[in-house]
Amino acid sequence: MKREVKVGLFIVCTAIIICVALLYLANEKGFFARNYTFTLSSQSGDGFTEGMPVEFSGFTIGKVQKLELNDKGLVLIKIKIPQKHLKWIKIDSTFTLYRPLIGAARIIVTTDNLKSAALPEDKIPEVQIVNDINDSIEKVQPLLDKVTQIAENLERVSSKIDVMAGKADVHVFGSEGTMPQVNKILKDVNGKLERLNPTVDNVNKISTEASEGLKDIGILRSNVDDTLNAVEDVAKGVDSIISRKKEPEIKLP
Amino acid sequence: MVILENIGCAVIKLINSFADIIYFAWKILIRIFNRNTYTSAMRTVLIDQIYFTSVQILPIFLMVSIAFGSLLIGVLFLQLKQLGLTQYFGHVLMGLIVTEFSPFITVLLITLRSGSAINTEIAVMKVNKEMSALEAFRIDVINYLLVPRVINGVISIVLLSTLFSVVLLGSGILFSSLIFGMSIDAYSNVLLNSANFSDIIIALLKSIVFGFFIILIPVRFGLQASHELTSIPIVVSRGMVNVFAAILTIEVLSLIIKLF
Numbered sequence: 001m002k003r004e005v006k007v008g009l010f011i012v013c014t015a016i017i018i019c020v021a022l023l024y025l026a027n028e029k030g031f032f033a034r035n036y037t038f039t040l041s042s043q044s045g046d047g048f049t050e051g052m053p054v055e056f057s058g059f060t061i062g063k064v065q066k067l068e069l070n071d072k073g074l075v076l077i078k079i080k081i082p083q084k085h086l087k088w089i090k091i092d093s094t095f096t097l098y099r100p101l102i103g104a105a106r107i108i109v110t111t112d113n114l115k116s117a118a119l120p121e122d123k124i125p126e127v128q129i130v131n132d133i134n135d136s137i138e139k140v141q142p143l144l145d146k147v148t149q150i151a152e153n154l155e156r157v158s159s160k161i162d163v164m165a166g167k168a169d170v171h172v173f174g175s176e177g178t179m180p181q182v183n184k185i186l187k188d189v190n191g192k193l194e195r196l197n198p199t200v201d202n203v204n205k206i207s208t209e210a211s212e213g214l215k216d217i218g219i220l221r222s223n224v225d226d227t228l229n230a231v232e233d234v235a236k237g238v239d240s241i242i243s244r245k246k247e248p249e250i251k252l253p
Numbered sequence: 254m255v256i257l258e259n260i261g262c263a264v265i266k267l268i269n270s271f272a273d274i275i276y277f278a279w280k281i282l283i284r285i286f287n288r289n290t291y292t293s294a295m296r297t298v299l300i301d302q303i304y305f306t307s308v309q310i311l312p313i314f315l316m317v318s319i320a321f322g323s324l325l326i327g328v329l330f331l332q333l334k335q336l337g338l339t340q341y342f343g344h345v346l347m348g349l350i351v352t353e354f355s356p357f358i359t360v361l362l363i364t365l366r367s368g369s370a371i372n373t374e375i376a377v378m379k380v381n382k383e384m385s386a387l388e389a390f391r392i393d394v395i396n397y398l399l400v401p402r403v404i405n406g407v408i409s410i411v412l413l414s415t416l417f418s419v420v421l422l423g424s425g426i427l428f429s430s431l432i433f434g435m436s437i438d439a440y441s442n443v444l445l446n447s448a449n450f451s452d453i454i455i456a457l458l459k460s461i462v463f464g465f466f467i468i469l470i471p472v473r474f475g476l477q478a479s480h481e482l483t484s485i486p487i488v489v490s491r492g493m494v495n496v497f498a499a500i501l502t503i504e505v506l507s508l509i510i511k512l513f
Binding site for chain 2: 003004006007010011014015017018021022025026028029031058059060102103
C-alpha cells in the first residue's frame with residue numbers, strides 16, 4: 001500500500017470516529033432536540049446553581065437553565081428538559097434538591113404515577129430540600145454533646161487532681177511535710193549509727209577475746225575431764241576395796 | 254548586586270525567549286492560514302511527516318494504549334470500588350481519563366519520539382547548511398520545512414489522542430464488567446450521562462494547542478543551532494526542556510479555562 005493511502009486511511013478513519021462520537025454525544029445530549037422549560041420555586045436559592053443536573057432514577061434528564069428571584073421573594077428555578085425526557089415530568093411529580101455529603105448537588109424528579117397528565121409549563125411546583133450535610137450534622141449532634149460532656153467531666157476531674165496534687169505537694173514536700181521529717185529522722189538515725197560504730201568495734205573485740213577465752217575453756221575442760229576420769233578410777237578402786245571387806249563399814253578416826 | 258543582576262538577566266532572557274516563541278508561532282500561524290503555502294512539495298512533506306509521526310508508530314501506540322489504558326482503568330475502578338465511589342466512575346472516566354489523561358499521555362509519547370527527532374533534524378540541517386542551500390534555491394524554508402511539521406503535530410496529536418480515548422473507553426467496558434458487573438448498555442448510559450460536551454471540545458482544543466507547540470518549540474530551538482556540531486545537543490536539550498515546560502503550562506491553562 002502506498003504511503004499516501006496509508007496516511008489518508010488513518011486520517012479519514014480517525015476523523016470519522018471523532019465526528020461520529022461528537023454527533024452521537026450531541027444527539028444524546030439533546031443538542032438537536034426541542035427543549036421544554038419548566039419553572040420550579042423555592043423559599044431559598046441556597047444550593048441551586050445554573051447548569052445543575054436534573055435527574056430521574058439516577059439518569060440526567062435535564063439541567064437548570066436559569067435562576068430568578070420574583071417580586072414575592074421566591075426563587076424561581078427554570079429547568080430545561082429535552083423532548084425525549086418529557087414523559088418523566090408529570091403533574092404529580094415531586095422535585096427535590098439533593099445535596100449529598102460528597103459530590104455535586106442535583107435536582108431529583110420523582111414520579112409515582114407515570115400515567116398522570118403532563119406537567120403544564122405554567123405550573124410552578126415547589127422544590128423540597130434534602131441536605132445530607134445538615135442531616136449528618138443533626139445525627140452527629142447528640143454524639144458531639146456527649147463528647148463535650150465527657151470533655152467537661154475530664155476537665156473537672158483534672159482540676160480536682162490538680163488541687164489534690166497541690167495539697168499532696170504541701171503535705172509531702174512542705175516545711176511541715178513528710179519528706180523533711182523523714183530526712184530529719186534519717187539524719188538522726190545516721191548520727192546514732194555513727195555513734196554505734198565504736199560500740200560495734202568493742203563488741204567485735206570482746207567477741208574475739210571471748211572466742212580466744214573459749215579456746216582456753218576447751219583446754220580447761222579437757223583437763224577437768226581428765227581429772228574427773230582419774231577421780232572416777234580412784235572411786236572405782238575404792239569401791240572394789242570396800243566390796244572385798246567383811247565389814248564394809250569403815251570406822252573413821 | 255551580583256545576585257540581583259543574575260536574576261534580572263535570567264528573567265529578561267526568559268521573557269525574550271517567550272516573546273521569540275510567540276512571534277515565531279504567529280509567523281507559522283499566518284503561513285498555515287495562507288493558501289499559497291500548500292504547494293505540492295509542501296503537501297508531500299506533510300504526508301511524509303504524518304506517516305512518520307502517526308502511521309508508522311500506530312501499532313506500537315495502540316499496544317501502549319491498550320497496556321497503559323487497561324492498567325490505569327483497572328487501578329482506578331478498583332480504587333473507586335474500595336472507596337465506595339462507584340457512582341462517580343463515569344465522571345472519573347470522562348472527566349479525568351478521556352479529557353485529561355488521553356491528550357497528556359499522547360503528547361508525552363509524541364514529544365519523546367517525534368519532538369526530539371524533529372529538534373535534532375532541524376539542528377543537523379542547520380549545521381550542514383542545508384537551510385542556506387534551500388534558501389539559495391529560493392525555496393521558502395518555513396513553507397517547505399517548518400509548516401508541514403507543525404501541521405503534522407496538530408493532526409497527529411488530535412487523532413492519536415482520540416484513538417487513545419477510544420482504547421481507554423474499550424478497556425472501560427471490560428473492567429466495568431469485571432469489577433462492577435456492569436453491562437455494555439449500562440456502561441454507555443453512565444458514560445453519556447457523565448460526558449460533558451464542553452469538556453470534550455476543550456480536550457480537542459487542548460490537543461490542537463499541544464500539537465502546535467510540541468513541534469513548534471523543537472523546530473524553533475533547532476533553528477538556533479550554530480554551524481558547529483557541538484551546538485546540536487545543546488539546542489536539543491534546551492528545546493526538550495522548553496517543550497515539557499510548555500506542556501505543563503498548557504495543562505494548567507486548560508484547567509483554568511475549565512474552571513470558568
